[in-house]
Structures are given as C-alpha cells and as structure tokens.
Amino acid sequence: MTLLDAIISTGGALQRHKLRSCLTALGIIIGTSATITMMAVGAGAREQVAAQVRSLGTNLMIVMPGNANQSGVRLGAGAAPSLTDEDTAAVDREIPSLQVISSVVNGNIQVVADAANWATSIYLVDVGYLEVRDWRVASGRAFDPDEAVRGAQVVLLGQTVARELFHDEDPIGREVRIKNVPFRVIGLLAKKGQSALNKDQDDVLLVPLVAGRRVLGHNQVKSRAVAAILVKMREGLSMNKTEEDIRSLLRQRHQLQPLQDDDFTIKNLSEVTSAQEAGARTLSILLASVALVSLATGGVGILNIMLVSVTERTREIGIRLAIGARRKQILWQFLLEAVGLSIFGGVAGVVVGFVAALIISQMAHWTLIVEPWSVPLAVASSVLVGVFFGSYPALRASMLDPVEAIRSV
Amino acid sequence: MIRTEKLTRRFHLGETVTALEDVSVSIAPRDFLAVIGPSGSGKSTFMNIIGCLDQPTSGKCWVDGQEISALSSNELAAIRNRKIGFIFQHFNLLDRLDARENIELPLMYAGVNKRSRREIAEIALRLVGLADRARHRPAQLSGGQQQRVAVARALACSPKIILADEPTGALDSKSSGELMDLFHSLNEAGRTIIVITHDARIARRASRVIRFLDGRVQ
Numbered sequence: 030m031t032l033l034d035a036i037i038s039t040g041g042a043l044q045r046h047k048l049r050s051c052l053t054a055l056g057i058i059i060g061t062s063a064t065i066t067m068m069a070v071g072a073g074a075r076e077q078v079a080a081q082v083r084s085l086g087t088n089l090m091i092v093m094p095g096n097a098n099q100s101g102v103r104l105g106a107g108a109a110p111s112l113t114d115e116d117t118a119a120v121d122r123e124i125p126s127l128q129v130i131s132s133v134v135n136g137n138i139q140v141v142a143d144a145a146n147w148a149t150s151i152y153l154v155d156v157g158y159l160e161v162r163d164w165r166v167a168s169g170r171a172f173d174p175d176e177a178v179r180g181a182q183v184v185l186l187g188q189t190v191a192r193e194l195f196h197d198e199d200p201i202g203r204e205v206r207i208k209n210v211p212f213r214v215i216g217l218l219a220k221k222g223q224s225a226l227n228k229d230q231d232d233v234l235l236v237p238l239v240a241g242r243r244v245l246g247h248n249q250v251k252s253r254a255v256a257a258i259l260v261k262m263r264e265g266l267s268m269n270k271t272e273e274d275i276r277s278l279l280r281q282r283h284q285l286q287p288l289q290d291d292d293f294t295i296k297n298l299s300e301v302t303s304a305q306e307a308g309a310r311t312l313s314i315l316l317a318s319v320a321l322v323s324l325a326t327g328g329v330g331i332l333n334i335m336l337v338s339v340t341e342r343t344r345e346i347g348i349r350l351a352i353g354a355r356r357k358q359i360l361w362q363f364l365l366e367a368v369g370l371s372i373f374g375g376v377a378g379v380v381v382g383f384v385a386a387l388i389i390s391q392m393a394h395w396t397l398i399v400e401p402w403s404v405p406l407a408v409a410s411s412v413l414v415g416v417f418f419g420s421y422p423a424l425r426a427s428m429l430d431p432v433e434a435i436r437s438v
Numbered sequence: 439m440i441r442t443e444k445l446t447r448r449f450h451l452g453e454t455v456t457a458l459e460d461v462s463v464s465i466a467p468r469d470f471l472a473v474i475g476p477s478g479s480g481k482s483t484f485m486n487i488i489g490c491l492d493q494p495t496s497g498k499c500w501v502d503g504q505e506i507s508a509l510s511s512n513e514l515a516a517i518r519n520r521k522i523g524f525i526f527q528h529f530n531l532l533d534r535l536d537a538r539e540n541i542e543l544p545l546m547y548a549g550v551n552k553r554s555r556r557e558i559a560e561i562a563l564r565l566v567g568l569a570d571r572a573r574h575r576p577a578q579l580s581g582g583q584q585q586r587v588a589v590a591r592a593l594a595c596s597p598k599i600i601l602a603d604e605p606t607g608a609l610d611s612k613s614s615g616e617l618m619d620l621f622h623s624l625n626e627a628g629r630t631i632i633v634i635t636h637d638a639r640i641a642r643r644a645s646r647v648i649r650f651l652d653g654r655v656q
Contacts (some may be wrong), residue, residue, distance in 0.1 A: 034546050034552070041535075042534075345532055348531075348532065349543070351489075351491060351524050352519065352543055352544040352547065352591065353516065353518045353520070353548065355516075355547070356511055357512075432491050432492050435491075435530065
C-alpha cells in the first residue's frame, strides 16, 4: 500500500460525506483564516510604522527650544526661543556620534510664480537637512555649502508646491517670489507622502537659512534663533547615550543649574513609533488568541467526527484487517483522513483569510500585507491540528479486534 | 496444511465461557472440509483461530507450517493477506468501492502496484464469471454476484487456503449451487477449502466433515 493509494482512498472517504467534511473543516477554516488575517494586519501595521519612520528620517533626533515644564509652569515645547545657531554649531562640534546636523526655522508664506500663487510652509535649513531627513532631490540639485553661507536666493520645491505653481512644466531654473523677493528654483524634492500626522510633507519649500532669514525679517525670526535642531546619528550608535551627551552640552551652554529644568526638549523618534508598534502588537496578540482558540475548537470537531467515523466503519475496519491490513495501515488510513480534513480546512482558510484581509484593507483603509511564508505556516499548523486530534481516533481504529469488528453491523 | 493441537479458547464475559476445548484436528492440503454444528458449538471460533483473526488461549495451531499462537499482529496480518482467503456469510464487500476495487484491496495491502492489481482483479473477475461487472458497486449486484466478487477478492492474493463462513447462508439455492461448483473447481485447482455451514446439502458435497458440539470435535 503506497502513500498514493492511501491518499486516494482518503479522498474517497471524505467525499462520501461532503457536507459533514465541510462542516468539520469549518473550525479549521476559521482558525486558519484568522491566522492569515492576523499576520497580514501585523505585517501591515509594522510596514506602516516603518514607512513613517523612513519618511521622517532614520536615526533622527529633534532638539526643540523650551520645555513642557518650566519652573512648574507648563508650557508647550518650542515656547521659549532658547536655541540658536551657536547651539547647532556646538553640537556639531562636540558630539562625535552624530552624522549630520541641521538647524531648521519654519514659517508660512505665500509663494508666487508668474500667474499662480500658493500658501505653503517654508523651511529655512542648513546644507545637511536633506541628509538628515533621508530626502532626495528628484531633479535639479540641492544647494551647496557656498550658497548656504552667502545666503543665495535659491529654493527647493516640494512636489505639491511644484504642481500647484507650475503644473506639469519643469520648475527647474524658473523664478518664484517669496515676500516679493525672487528665488531661483534649483531643485525638485522627491515625493515623501503623508507624515504620521497626515500632514502633506510635499507641500513645502526649502531655502538656505541665511537667505530665508533675510526675507522673513526680524519680526518673525529672531536673528540667530532656530525652531529646531535636527540630528542624525551614525548607524548603530546608542540614541540614549547621544541624547544624554547633547542634553549635558546644551545645559552647560545655557548655564542651567543642576536643579533647573532643561530649557529645550529632545525628541527621540523611536519613542513615537514604539507606541504605534505596541498598538499593532496588541491587535496581533488578540487575533492570535482567536486563531488558536478556533484552531483548537476545529481540532475538537475533527476528533469528534473521526470518533463517529471509526464507530460507523467498525465493520469496514474488520474487513480490512481480515484481508490482511496491518494495524499500522489502519492507523494511517484514519490519521490521513483527519489530516486530509484539516488540510482542506487549512487551504480553504488561507483563501478565506486572503479575501478577508483584502476586504479589511478596503473597508478600514489599513495596510494589510499577506506575507508569503504565512501560507505554509497556516497550512502547517492545520496539519499539526489534524495529526494531534486525529491520532486518538486513528489509534482506536487500529486497536479494534478483527473478530468483533467484522461481527458489528 | 492446518493442524491444531489441544486448541482451547476461553472468553471472559463476566464469567468465563469456553468456546473451544482441546480441539486437535489436521487438515491436509487439497482437502475440501465442511465444518458443521449448531450455533454456539465453537465452529466460528475455530475458524477465527485457524484464519489468524484470533489467537488461542492455549494449545497450538500450525498454518502452512507456521505456528501462529505466538505471532505478532503484523505477522498474523501477513498470513491472512497471503495464505488465507476469507468468504463471509454477508459478503462483507466495501459498498463505496466497485467490484474491481474490492478485489484490489488485499493486493493493495500486499504492496502490489496499481497496474498489476488491476490485471489480477480482472483475471479474478473472469474466473468467477463477472468480467462485465467490474465497475458495479455491491449495491448494484445480486447476492450471488456479490458473493462471487467476495470469492474473487479471496482469490486475489492466490492463497493456499479458502475459509468460508456460512457462504451460502444469504443465497438462494441456485446461487448456492453455483458457489459450491466454484469451490469445487478451486479445490480441484489445488486449494484447501474449509466451509463452515448449517446446510447438510453443502456438507454432503465436501470430501470430509468435522462436527462441532459444545466446543469439542465429535
């Protein structure tokens, strides 16, 4: 008796009670589809978080002026203009673990080009800004250190701004006016998409810090103050260590007493994203328990129906024993039937889970990713369930006394 | 071919029942033996033991030279498969398999490949005169035809011994006669035939008769 013979025989036995087989497999179908959906939700959430981290820039730390808690009076971060260009320079000089650093000053302006105009955010930045944000220039070029130092009137356009001002035309080399001052477009930024807070990150202008300050004037920007210092650390270095180094450096520079609060805030982006990851993990654990419980329930269903089947087919077992079947062959026959049921449930569950993941991603606008390895995992777990819950009935079948079994009706 | 020595079989059903006691018989190759006796006389128990479906409480039993009272269940299964062909009163075919598949079943357990199985099954069907019924299921066959499929199944592995337990019990007299003719031709072809029966007419056609009463051979 080859395995193929056994499988063909199993198929025949299961087909004989189609409805019963389907109902028995239902528990496994639910369990497997829950597993597939769970892993798709988990992978999707992880990917979403990872994409957001990537869009902000990796290994990024943001230093902002002011503190949420100053001398017992709670103020918003950035409330006190305590950071200056000198702080940026000092951090750049003193902290060896950073890769690149940029001051940022931001504002909102109306930008005008020929016939069109558009209200957008303007960022006054250093040369290193694009590297800090892992941002590339799609066409044209970024400004060079020389342009940054002398405050050349050049600008990089985000995709959204370029579209609003120039539609489909190439913006490179064109002129835009910011507060009536002409700026030459030298580069178009690559598309960033939405930030974690659903802000359009492509609706932005980048200009050199010095040039921007000249235009925005002292009303909006104190001469040396910066709105934030963005720090990108070198790969593989401890964020916490660097954070502490920056904190003690800035405290020293700002001449803060030991008991005084910081007059700046350091935000480590891994903290922001870990909360989102935790949420996704909770959901995954929830779905995993649903999957486990329904797999176990499905397994008990298989156990139950296989016991019924063994009882029903006692005479068949007796006949098979009489014509020379070994006990092991009877064991395999019934084990294969249980496994056949659970594999059927597993495969159907994969299909159902796939469809469910598709529907959820459409309805809830979540990113769901069905990872290829989740399919064999789901099928393997259903096989395990079949083997586990099928072995007792199969063992019972194989232990029957042939004389008794043939006599039974 | 088969020899028993003081074969005893007891069952423990609350109290101990002795179904077979000190049965010593010898069945020669090419014998056509009828085993008769009233119900409960031990003839079925005797057949189960010499058919290797059951093992004796004490005593010894040789089947084709092999002593079976101490064999493992796998060894017994192999003897049932290769050396013995069973025929039952109620045919005991599997209803979801057709005639040919039923005949292939013992060959499958013997490890014969699919093609040879099919060939052997078709030959066996021709032998019992049912070549045109290969794809019929048991429910589509008459009682006599079903019993002939059962004979073909018993012959599939070319056993030396045919063990039939009340083979005509569920058949009309015409089918019974045909079946007995079949047994005779198998016997002439060299097989040992052992038939358990109530029917005196059947017993009369056997070359030898053993009568059981209260677990003993008379």
